[in-house]
Amino acid sequence: MEAVSAAQSQLEQMRHHAKRQLLGTVALGVMAGFLAFVGQSALGHARPLLEGSFGTWQSIYTLVLWALALAWLVALIQQTLHYQNMSERYESQRRLDAIYAERAARAQVAEELRQRQRAENEARQRDAAERPKRINKNARSNKFDY
Numbered sequence: 001m002e003a004v005s006a007a008q009s010q011l012e013q014m015r016h017h018a019k020r021q022l023l024g025t026v027a028l029g030v031m032a033g034f035l036a037f038v039g040q041s042a043l044g045h046a047r048p049l050l051e052g053s054f055g056t057w058q059s060i061y062t063l064v065l066w067a068l069a070l071a072w073l074v075a076l077i078q079q080t081l082h083y084q085n086m087s088e089r090y091e092s093q094r095r096l097d098a099i100y101a102e103r104a105a106r107a108q109v110a111e112e113l114r115q116r117q118r119a120e121n122e123a124r125q126r127d128a129a130e131r132p133k134r135i136n137k138n139a140r141s142n143k144f145d146y
Helices: 006-045 054-130
Strands: none
Touching: 006 054
8 A cells, every 4th residue: 555645645636737738738729720720711711802911811810820839839838848847746756655654664663673672571571580599509608608
């Protein structure tokens, strides 16, 4: 089971939001491209009405299309960079959370080992205190041993 921090879940939501924004930018670009062709066709059909200034209208329309294409390209690059940034932050937070979970598990195992050793030491001390002390018969006797 992976530990998921609040920061990781927030970054995941931000990453999904950035992905949706990127896909929305791509979809708007595709729709703008379609509308550019439709507009070019409509401008071609309106040529008899714009007989004298058709070239000017054509140039303005092309200039506007290029400006929109450039703005879309800048927005697409910006959204791509934002998505990559969110993905990198999410992955680094995920790695950090995994490291923290591993450290916590190691600390818990170490604490359990310390508690077990402490309990064994206390049990040994209790056993040693309960055992009767042996008298060493080969020990040197004192002057007042009767």
